[in-house]
Amino acid sequence: MNLRALVSVTGKPGLYKLMGQNKGGFILESLDNTKIKSVVNLNTTKMATLEDITIYGEEEEIRLLAIFEKIKANDGTTPDAKADGNALREFFREVAPGHDETRVYTSDIKKIINWYNIIKEFPLFEEEAPAPLQ
Known part of the structure; x- marks a missing residue:
């Protein structure tokens, strides 16, 4: 990605x-x-x-790209970002297991869902990331 x-x-x-x-x-x-x-x-x-954004995890931070990959692997469907907070939290437990539920707010989950829905159709989403500079 x-x-x-x-x-x-x-x-x-x-x-x-x-x-x-x-x-x-x-x-x-x-x-x-x-x-x-x-x-x-x-x-x-x-x-x-x-690529630089992470979310709070219980043990270590979780990269946003890893969450996007997990959503994509789960057939790419997301709940409506305006859904009930409990439904959003349940979805997020599946795609970001181990996230810190006290520091990752429902508004953060909504933003991530909106971002995924914006980029899922772009070819950038299918391209491999370039190798890091050494």
């Missing part, structure tokens, strides 16, 4: 594709149907690539 160019921006809903960089910051394109391009300044905005 090659999701290196996909980022989450603090304070903005949805996901963005990193298009490039200029003097003002990074150029991002939204992955929703609007395809709006914007520039974010890293001095004032925090963003994280999906």
